Amino acid sequence: xxxxxxxxxxxxxxxxxxxxxxxxxxxxxxxxxxxxxxxxxxxxxxxxxxxxxxxxxxxxxxxxxxxxxxxxxxxxxxxxxxxxxxxxxxxxxxxxxxxxxxxxxxxxxxxxxxxxxxxxxxxxxxxxxxxxxxxxxxxxxxxxxxxxxxxxxxxxxxxxxxxxxxxxxxxxx
Numbered sequence: 001x002x003x004x005x006x007x008x009x010x011x012x013x014x015x016x017x018x019x020x021x022x023x024x025x026x027x028x029x030x031x032x033x034x035x036x037x038x039x040x041x042x043x044x045x046x047x048x049x050x051x052x053x054x055x056x057x058x059x060x061x062x063x064x065x066x067x068x069x070x071x072x073x074x075x076x077x078x079x080x081x082x083x084x085x086x087x088x089x090x091x092x093x094x095x096x097x098x099x100x101x102x103x104x105x106x107x108x109x110x111x112x113x114x115x116x117x118x119x120x121x122x123x124x125x126x127x128x129x130x131x132x133x134x135x136x137x138x139x140x141x142x143x144x145x146x147x148x149x150x151x152x153x154x155x156x157x158x159x160x161x162x163x164x165x166x167x168x169x170x171x172x173x
Contacts, residue, residue, distance in 0.1 A: 001042035005087040008094050009039055040101060046087045047109040054116055064124030065172050068117070068143060072165045075151040085155025089148060114144045130172045143168065 003012050003020045014035055018028060032038040054071060061067035077083035084090075088109050095102045118140050124130025130139070146168050150161055 001046055001087070004039055004042050005046070005090065006084050008090060009035075010094065036099075040105070043087065043091060043102065043105055047105060047112075050086070050088065051109065051112050051116075054113065058116060058120055063127050063129040064120045064122075065129035065169060067120045068124070068130075068172065069165065069169045071117070071120070072143070072147055072150060072168060073162070075147075075154040076161045076165070077154060082157060083154040086151040089151040090155060093152070110144075110148075113147070114140060117143050117147070124172065134171075139172070142171070 003017060007016075012035070014025070014028075017035065017038065018025060021028070023031075028035075028038065032041065054074070057070050057074060058067040061070055075083060075086055088106055091102060092106050097103075118136070121130055121136045121139050121143070125132055125136065146164075150165070153161060
């Protein structure tokens, strides 16, 4: 999974996958069938783990605005670090238009991420940490698109993203 995440589907040769996994061709074919099936298993495993981690991150916050702040900062590498971005977003830009199964999994995952943001915005309206002056659907659309964009930009190694998160979270007041 980490190799796909780092290099993308096309950037992973069968030999590089076998080497990273420490197995032979026959084992890969017997267990997964082929590279694409292995990739789909990695993607679904990643999205499930990512959704759990995001939910846990949001649940650990004292209020909804703090949860949203944590979620938006999650793809940003620590100072001096590098980010490989998000496997789902990376895959969306590489494969989604070419593979129906990949597209379905990405749609399901992005719907779950969007629902998490919706839950936080509604929670924030109830706890007073998110403004009631703006339409919740508009706030969610803005946050979801910004979160996706932050993942792409983190993957590209761009800096200064923390200030943008501050500005986005500021719009929630």
